[in-house]
Amino acid sequence: MGCGICRIHCALSAAGTDDLLKAYRLNKLPASRIRIDENLIDKKHPLMFAIQCIQCEQPECVESCLTGAIHKDLKTGVVIINKDKCIGCWTCVLACPYSCIFPDISVSKRAVKCELCLDKESPPCVAGCPNNALIVEDERA
């Protein structure tokens, strides 16, 4: 439906709170790591989907990163940003063909992306999707 609730859950989780008002009022909300891609040109058949980093085999963000801040974890396959090394130059933003690495310009001033919330039982975007449109599957097994 393109409701974008996943984006709110993602940003809240990144802000480290589940209180929406608190997140908005105390801090600015960080950038969501998931985005809605939609094509509304054909009014009868609109196309919309939520999309986040697909953890590429050979990630262009890793290859383009000027500082070596991004790497692909060989065990989990997740592409991870080292926040201490990221200088917010946004070269990765320009390199990602899916536009799934985001410039968190107002809060952390670092690039952010979906790192699959492996520390949580279920990623907040999945848990919070009202339509069960988002699912999480582990391909490694």
Place this chain on the structure above:
Amino acid sequence: MKIVILGNSAAAVGAIEEIRRKGSSDEIEIYSAEPYLVYSKPMLAHVLSGEFGIHNIGYRDENFYKTFDVKLNLSLPAISLDVSGKKLHFVNGASTDYDRLLISTGAHPLDMQIPNLSADNKFYLTTIGETLDIAKGAADISDAVVIGAGFIGLNVAEALVRLDKKVVVVELADRILPSSLDHRASEILREKLEAEGVSFRLSNKIVSADEVDGKLRSVLLEDEEELPCGLIGVCIGVKPNCDFARVAGIIVNRGIIVNERMQTSAPDVYAAGDVAEGPHILIEENRLVPNWPNAYRQGKVAGANMIGSDLIFDGGIEMNSYNFANIPINSIGFTAQVYDGAEEYFTLDYKKGNYRKIVVKDGKLIGALVVGDISKTGMIGWLIKTKIDISSYINEILNLEYGLSFLPKEVLNERIIRY
């Protein structure tokens, strides 16, 4: 098989990581002219400004060479190459044989001769050594002049301003970042940089310097303005380190000529990175594309082909991401000038500092320049590389309403939807 790599930067890392990723256990030796483990050159400005120390700008961690089983030789520049005997000679008299050689020796800053200016008062920012020099030179001065308003020049200027120096940038062109920005983008950024304290003298140049007992006091501009300054940053571009390759008989134009497999004209000799003049995505001729992502990608292609795996370089492309004065700017492809047969479309909100321009030729995107909301530039840049016809979606792209959902179904299915 023994693979020898000359140079220890982005292209070398691209080659090493690809060679090992493909499972090759071939012997790899790397020779660097510098005394440091691989570091991020784009972070040098952050060293100059004091945000990072030289030990915190490693491009890979210190275990990189061990993890990837690479024999590292530092402070050992090559002086000559025998391509028929497959032998390299080094400055200390040592030599080594190779089965495959990758030349990724990078580039050095172009120099500029100015009357009455000694070399001691000229500084650069392309290596750790040069960065330490300029930091030392800046310690007891209050005014600095930077020649060149390109990426490195603005980096130096911004870093010196953060050190509370008064900085004037002198640029021959009529705008800042002239090789990637047009006048509109350039003006937006110039105002923000001026608000930060960087001054500019555009369409201007230095004609002479005033030194007393080796101490720089001022420079004189072409329009007769005198600028007080204690040091000069020379940031007018870089030149490939390819003289020894030329002497060895390898075909060199402005850089070492390579094909889409990064092969040079000499058997088993490859080149990648700022030293290489390789194929381009948008034009037929080879071209120098001295940017970091291009160096890594070329190194990766060279690495694959050196171990007999067939990987084709899809071509270099100008791509720049700037974050000067906290203004995000992305440019990719041909964005700085008006190109023959191409049409420009743009949207500008000068007050908000938002500007987007796309350059279209024969229905295909050949350039994109975005100031402000850069969140979708990756997808837009990808359209340049894939050469998909976007003529019906120009407004959607300009208004940032374009997405992957506009792609032809078969492309979308292949790229995105895997289930």
